[in-house]
Amino acid sequence: MIISSLDKPLARNLYEQILRTYLFEENLHLLYRKGELMGGLYTGSGNEGVAVASTIMLIEGDVIAPSHRGIGAHFVRGETFRGMMLQLMAKAEGGTKGRDNAAHQGSMKRGILGMISHLAVMPANAMGCALAHKIKKNGNVALGFIGEGSTSLGDFHETLNMAAVLKLPFVMIIENNQWAYSTSTKYQYACKQLSDRALGYGIPGFTIDGTDAELVYQTVNEAVVRARAGQGPTLIEAVTMRLRGHSAADMAEYVPKEVLEEWKEKLPHKLYRDKLMARGWWSEQEDQALVAKISTEIDEAVAYAKNAADPEPWSGLDGVYAD
Numbered sequence: 552m553i554i555s556s557l558d559k560p561l562a563r564n565l566y567e568q569i570l571r572t573y574l575f576e577e578n579l580h581l582l583y584r585k586g587e588l589m590g591g592l593y594t595g596s597g598n599e600g601v602a603v604a605s606t607i608m609l610i611e612g613d614v615i616a617p618s619h620r621g622i623g624a625h626f627v628r629g630e631t632f633r634g635m636m637l638q639l640m641a642k643a644e645g646g647t648k649g650r651d652n653a654a655h656q657g658s659m660k661r662g663i664l665g666m667i668s669h670l671a672v673m674p675a676n677a678m679g680c681a682l683a684h685k686i687k688k689n690g691n692v693a694l695g696f697i698g699e700g701s702t703s704l705g706d707f708h709e710t711l712n713m714a715a716v717l718k719l720p721f722v723m724i725i726e727n728n729q730w731a732y733s734t735s736t737k738y739q740y741a742c743k744q745l746s747d748r749a750l751g752y753g754i755p756g757f758t759i760d761g762t763d764a765e766l767v768y769q770t771v772n773e774a775v776v777r778a779r780a781g782q783g784p785t786l787i788e789a790v791t792m793r794l795r796g797h798s799a800a801d802m803a804e805y806v807p808k809e810v811l812e813e814w815k816e817k818l819p820h821k822l823y824r825d826k827l828m829a830r831g832w833w834s835e836q837e838d839q840a841l842v843a844k845i846s847t848e849i850d851e852a853v854a855y856a857k858n859a860a861d862p863e864p865w866s867g868l869d870g871v872y873a874d
């Protein structure tokens with residue numbers, strides 16, 4: 552694998568996007584505790600480096616199917632704080648017009664497949680888009696995201712097999728955050744690492760540190776370049792740690808405290824900020840200014856969404872029946 556390096560503007564942008572996602576999601580947990588959000592809350596805490604760094608190189612026409620940990624991917628593809636907040640507060644102006652919560656909204660314009668809860672189904676849909684790309688010869692790619700727990704479902708295998716056999720422009724990214732609700736990896740799979748399965752499909756597979764944003768970028772970028780060049784799919788396993796419970800309602804008492812403490816030292820945005828500062832590409836002053844700017848933007852989004860209209864009850868019938 553050839554590792555391409557990031558230039559300074561791209562590296563700074565990558566950091567900014569990860570920080571935006573981290574601060575937004577941290578705010579969501581406060582809003583949830585205050586009862587300001589509708590329904591459950593699922594965030595990518597610890598996983599934001601993967602969501603952002605694996606989508607930042609994509610171009611118009613590419614398609615992604617982010618998981619419930621992938622709010623950052625929505626932001627990278629153009630979603631605003633305001634748009635996401637409207638969705639999470641289930642407002643009429645939100646992506647699903649108040650019909651669903653979480654980041655379950657899609658966008659044709661942004662090439663985002665709206666997530667449904669049934670696990671392992673979304674990568675299969677992304678693979679279908681990769682097939683369409685291949686038929687249309689448009690040079691676009693599709694990325695499917697999946698948790699390590701969901702790799703135990705049949706759809707995961709069927710998707711990778713079909714993508715491999717048809718040499719589709721597809722990348723499967725496993726977000727291995729080591730816990731599938733309360734099930735640890737020990738009870739999930741018996742292979743050493745999930746990328747070992749790539750061999751069985753006849754495609755390249757890589758296991759990488761998912762907290763290293765630059766490494767995630769480089770590995771996925773290489774896979775995307777291969778896919779665009781007609782060289783078929785890649786399986787990438789990015790290892791992180793779920794730093795919070797499965798949802799905001801889950802205190803994750805079943806995860807050993809010392810393991811969580813160890814991984815909390817590896818927050819992707821902190822690691823990357825240190826790297827950029829060491830290179831002289833980022834400064835403390837710039838960081839403070841950016842945090843202040845992002846916080847203001849979040850506050851504005853919260854204020855707007857709180858005052859936005861709730862859906863009219865009868866609007867639930869819109870779009871259900873054909874005329």
Ligand SMILES: Cc1ncc(C[n+]2csc(CCOP(=O)(O)OP(=O)(O)O)c2C)c(N)n1
Nearest residue numbers: 620668669670698699700701728730731732
């Ligand atoms: C087919 C299916 N089975 C069970 C569930 C309930 N469920 C939702 S998330 C989840 C855990 C998923 O773990 P993983 O795939 O590792 O992703 P993570 O949440 O850890 O990021 C489960 C069991 C579901 N949504 N769909």
